[in-house]
Amino acid sequence: MYKIRAILDTQEDIIRTILVDDTINLEKLHIIIAKSFGFEGHEMASFYRADEDWNQGEEIPLFNMAEAGEDICMENCILNETLPEVNDKLIYVYDFLNMWTFYVDVVEISDEKRTDLPRTILAVGEVPNEAPEKQFTADDFEDDFDEFGDDDMIDEEFDSFDDIEYPEY
Numbered sequence: 001m002y003k004i005r006a007i008l009d010t011q012e013d014i015i016r017t018i019l020v021d022d023t024i025n026l027e028k029l030h031i032i033i034a035k036s037f038g039f040e041g042h043e044m045a046s047f048y049r050a051d052e053d054w055n056q057g058e059e060i061p062l063f064n065m066a067e068a069g070e071d072i073c074m075e076n077c078i079l080n081e082t083l084p085e086v087n088d089k090l091i092y093v094y095d096f097l098n099m100w101t102f103y104v105d106v107v108e109i110s111d112e113k114r115t116d117l118p119r120t121i122l123a124v125g126e127v128p129n130e131a132p133e134k135q136f137t138a139d140d141f142e143d144d145f146d147e148f149g150d151d152d153m154i155d156e157e158f159d160s161f162d163d164i165e166y167p168e169y
Helices: 026-036 142-146 152-163
Strands: 002-008 015-020 045-050 056-061 089-094 100-109 119-124
Touching (some): 002 026, 015 026, 026 045, 026 089
Antiparallel strands (some): 002 015, 002 100, 045 056
């Protein structure tokens, strides 16, 4: 049995802690999380592997997108294989038009078998009517180049290429 915490990415604390069987696939986990937050679970969604700092990694889509049908998808990812350890993390994005984003992590793993799963054991906060607006920003790498000197230095190094005569074919 897994105890999973899902946190909606909003300014307010909106958290659900759920108990699930460790042998379910991520497609079932997607439905369980969506319903625990009051969604129907009918929208497109993806999980993304995440490291300890919540950096987004490999996508696990709801449906297999490969032409040959052998690519990764939620249906073929079993929970105890995908998240084998406590503190393993996923980022879950539900409804790509609204981009509801959740941080999902394994809080506890137990050998206990229960028949009343899945089950929400903690619900904190109310889900807003509209998804929070996402800011898609990139790191500013311009400052990294400034430490090496004047920006004109780059232009000076490559000016000599203008003087080279290339043969015409």
